[in-house]
Amino acid sequence: MKQTTHPPGRRPALDGIGAAAAPPPVRTAPRRRPRSRQWAAWAFLAPVTLYLGLFYAYPLYRNLDLSLRHYTVRSFVQGNAPFTGLANYRTVLDDPTFGPALTHTVVFTAVCLFFQYAIGLALAVFFNQHFRLSATLRALFLVPWLLPLIVSASTWSWMLNSDSGIVNAALHVVGIGPVNWLTSPSWSLTSVIIANVWIGIPFNLVVLYSGLQAIPASLYEAAALDGASAWRRFWHITFPLLRPVSAITLLLGLVYTLKVFDIIWIMTKGGPADSSTTFATWSYRLGFGNLLPAFGPGAAVGNLLVVAALVFGLVYLRVQRKQYAS
Numbered sequence: 238m239k240q241t242t243h244p245p246g247r248r249p250a251l252d253g254i255g256a257a258a259a260p261p262p263v264r265t266a267p268r269r270r271p272r273s274r275q276w277a278a279w280a281f282l283a284p285v286t287l288y289l290g291l292f293y294a295y296p297l298y299r300n301l302d303l304s305l306r307h308y309t310v311r312s313f314v315q316g317n318a319p320f321t322g323l324a325n326y327r328t329v330l331d332d333p334t335f336g337p338a339l340t341h342t343v344v345f346t347a348v349c350l351f352f353q354y355a356i357g358l359a360l361a362v363f364f365n366q367h368f369r370l371s372a373t374l375r376a377l378f379l380v381p382w383l384l385p386l387i388v389s390a391s392t393w394s395w396m397l398n399s400d401s402g403i404v405n406a407a408l409h410v411v412g413i414g415p416v417n418w419l420t421s422p423s424w425s426l427t428s429v430i431i432a433n434v435w436i437g438i439p440f441n442l443v444v445l446y447s448g449l450q451a452i453p454a455s456l457y458e459a460a461a462l463d464g465a466s467a468w469r470r471f472w473h474i475t476f477p478l479l480r481p482v483s484a485i486t487l488l489l490g491l492v493y494t495l496k497v498f499d500i501i502w503i504m505t506k507g508g509p510a511d512s513s514t515t516f517a518t519w520s521y522r523l524g525f526g527n528l529l530p531a532f533g534p535g536a537a538v539g540n541l542l543v544v545a546a547l548v549f550g551l552v553y554l555r556v557q558r559k560q561y562a563s
């Protein structure tokens with residue numbers, strides 16, 4: 238029987254059952270990153286991690302610790318406050334201020350978000366026409382956003398003053414009597430809502446205007462050729478394509494509006510008779526606004542705001558995930 242040989246480095250041909258089996262593929266071990274690259278990555282992450290730990294994680298931990306202990310001024314300094322569990326939260330829930338403060342927080346947040354977004358969207362669509370002086374007027378609308386909050390709140394306090402305010406002077410010209418904007422329980426919440434809406438419109442204008450720039454002009458041209466009116470072009474092109482931008486705008490506006498404190502405190506201090514008290518002003522008043530501060534209940538109210546913002550943030554992420562999945 239003649240024995241066949243194969244050249245070195247060549248595999249024998251496979252023919253039929255008696256063919257030689259091919260050797261299994263050789264698995265190579267995954268390459269490890271050099272230690273220098275790993276250290277470089279950790280070096281870049283270290284400043285961010287340190288910043289988040291010092292200015293976010295640690296304050297949240299301290300606020301949670303405050304809400305679970307009975308702190309007085311002495312124990313706050315010495316650090317030997319007794320642990321009370323959820324007693325501070327029960328104190329907050331049983332407080333007669335809780336119901337009005339919750340209602341005012343919801344109304345203040347919802348009304349401000351609606352008008353800030355609606356007016357900001359209308360102005361963004363208006364400036365998207367690129368008419369003459371569009372850039373100049375758009376820059377002027379940013380002034381309320383650039384001013385310090387103490388300046389804006391003080392200006393609105395002067396404008397809405399019952400005796401010398403410009404708003405009541407304008408109402409007097411048209412035959413309407415003076416309104417106690419800041420001293421009447423019926424008008425105090427409306428006053429701070431007006432001021433906060435005025436301050437928040439520029440943010441919505443800038444973000445929504447940038448979103449409009451990303452919409453192709455060819456879509457509007459095709460819709461116009463098909464005979465679509467301006468309203469139908471807005472409702473079927475602009476509004477649907479702005480949904481991702483609108484979602485993040487509303488989420489950021491919600492988080493900001495939930496914690497608004499400066500405007501309300503400067504204009505009304507939550508009064509009169511708690512008529513404009515929200516969770517933000519109530520938390521500050523409990524912790525720092527009395528001769529005998531209640532640090533624990535004040536921290537508990539602040540944690541309720543944190544939980545509310547966290548819940549809405551998780552809802553937003555879930556909605557966004559569903560949209561990307563579909």
